[in-house]
Amino acid sequence: MVDLVVIALLSAAAGAIVWGTDRIHRHTYGELLPAGIAVAAALLTWIITVAAGLGYQPGLTWIPWIASLLVGVFLSTTATQLLGRRRTAFERAHMTVILRQY
Known part of the structure; x- marks a missing residue:
């Protein structure tokens, strides 16, 4: 049981590091998403x-x-990169539609 707690803490820390190193897309998703994915995986x-x-x-x-x-680190990094790119493209397209209306 203690092993699972240690693994959860280490993978949460790794997920926090993944969030901290992603300077380009980290504003598009929450701070706990990479840590949550890393812990679950x-x-x-x-x-x-x-x-x-x-x-x-x-x-x-x-x-x-x-x-x-x-x-945990691999899936956290992969998910945040894919989600960050998709979310940025979606927000850019959505803003373009909004700005063209005015």
Whole structure:
């Protein structure tokens, strides 16, 4: 149980770092979105890897830790990049429509 708490805290910190490093698109989505995606992905990966028998065995204990953190950071970065680009394009198109009306 403590392992899940540590994974959640580490992946939330990684999600906060992802938000902090995205200077171009971070104004288009909330501060907690990357952290939430990272936590959800990391915990789900942890549960899957431990259920598959890769955790709590000598020599394989590190796999759930590294896999869950890598998946959390990867999905958080990917989701925020895709969402940031789409949201910026949508807002630009919406503003263009509004400005053309006047």
